[in-house]
Amino acid sequence: MNAIQPDFAVLRDAIAAFDPSPRVEPNATISVEEAFLPAGHRGVLDLRRQLVVGNRGMGKSFWTHALLSGDLRSRLAEVYKHPQLANADVVIGFNGSSKESPTAPTVDEITSLYAGGCDPDLIWRAVMIRIASRALPGKHSGSLDGIIASLGTDPNLYSRILSQADDESARTGKTLLVVFDALDRLGRDWESIRQLTRALLALAVGLQSFRAIRAKIFMRVDQFADQELFRFPDSSKIKNDHVDLFWRPAELYGLLLFELLRDPQASGPLKELAEREDAIAALPNTGAQIWSSEETQARIINGLAGEFMGSNKKRGRVYSWLPLHLSDAAQTCSPRIFLTAWKKAAEHYPAPAGRAVDHLGLQEGVRQASSSRLEELYEDYPWIQPALEALRRQFVPMEREQLFELWASERVVDRIREKAASDESRTPVKFLAGDEPSALLSSMRDVAVMEERANGKINVPDIYRVEAAILRKGGVAVPKRRG
Secondary structure: OOOOOOOHHHHHHHHHOOOOOOOOOOOOOOOOOOOOEOHHHHHHHOOOOOEEEOOOOOOHHHHHHHOOOHHHHHHHHHHOOOHHHHHEEEEEEEOOOOOOOOOOOOHHHHHHHHHOOOOHHHHHHHHHHHHHHHHOOOOOOOOHHHHHHHHHHOOOHHHHHHHHHHHHHHHOOOEEEEEEOOHHHOOOOHHHHHHHHHHHHHHHHHHOOOOOEEEEEEEOHHHHOOHHHHOOOOOHHHHOOOEEOOOOHHHHHHHHHHHHHHOOOOHHHHHHHHHHOOOHHHOOOOOEOOOOOHHHHHHHHHHHHOOEOOOOHHHOEHHHHHHHHHOOOOOOOOHHHHHHHHHHHHHOOOOOOOOOOOHHHHHHHHHHHHHHHHHHHHHHOOOHHHHHHOOOOOEEOEOHHHHHHHHHHOOHHHHHHHHOOOOHHHOOHHHHHOOHHHHHHHHHHHOOOOEEOOOOOEEOOHHHHOOOOOEEOOOOOOOOOOO
16 A cells, blocks of 8 residues: 655645636736646637637636737647647737727727727728738828728728738748637627627638638627627638637646646645556646546545545545536536635635545535626626526526516516616627517526526526525535525
8 A cells, every 4th residue: 555645734725825816807918837728728729710709717818818928829839739829920909908009999999989980890900900010011000090091092901901911921931810809898788799799700701811810709608699790691601610618627627736736835745646646647747738537637636635525425426526516507617616616625624634625625615616606707797696686595497487487576677777777788688689588598598507408497507506595406405604
């Protein structure tokens, strides 16, 4: 029997010290050392695939800003086998920033142009001309207003400037990659956001005629579900080729181990644990996800937290139980929420003997993560809060008719409308189509807060149900907050 006994107190302290960032702010800098590279994200970085779709917290803004780092791009090119990334010239086309930039328009600039009656297609063409002109000295580097005015008198300006920039990039072996993020900040109502987004998508399809100019558009799941966005010629070329951004359980555990390896105090004890469990191969020492078997990775997790969510397998295995109970209705879990659950588990007392955390801590971690996840979603989708509050102390799954009766009795749709009186973008985008209760349910499904099962009943996954005080018969109970 191997006598190695890692210092679990050090590992526990390191997990408790995790500081999962709530979001990547516009113009943030991401270093090579802090970037964990999940194997499943290869498609996100494929320059041929221009549309990436992901829910809040899945990494849209992370990848947007990771692409701006030359050192990190070289690392991505090596790990993901996309050599053209190393020679890419990456520029932000829009990221919801209020800071002035020589390339990307600010939120105020975009909304002002659109409110002034400017054609969305002309706005994006002007943005691309300004960006493409960087490689063509003496070309259009001024205000968008001026470039838009030039487009009015010179209809061939866009194709001429981009063709010249395309030839120059191809000659030097480079690719001009223009990244767009935070599209929900393009306007203050969904109709203007929809018009501007649709024009951007159409422009991206047109870029496929160039050899060395591409767009990378990061989009929220609820916007992607808006079919009106794709009502333009050849829209299938970008819609059908989109990449879904999500994390597999093995990638989430890989991130956990990566964060421990980055901690100078915890790295040694973690390696001792992996050696004891004959699982050294599962450690992502280089920051890239290792496709070791899940069984190998699970042995390290079992060493950190125990194998079962209780005294035996009847309560479930930790390795599968945790991602399952942190996942939304689309079976996806955000990395920040996953690390938050571990952090809270390590803060739970009393500390277990012979491991870093135990099943009681992880159950508390799920409850705390549920609270954090709801706070995140309420920021992006404020209409979720009254929709869930109406179900407080009710059992799920429930019939669709019961759900609509609860929403009607609590005036949920009216309350959403009232709170969004000065900012229509704070309602579901599908309210534009009418039939608001059905639109609200459809929107709740789009963001994976609710699921409609094969028997027609509506369910709410644990990650949202627990903190929202919604009840469910059977299954694994999650403890509620004391006091």
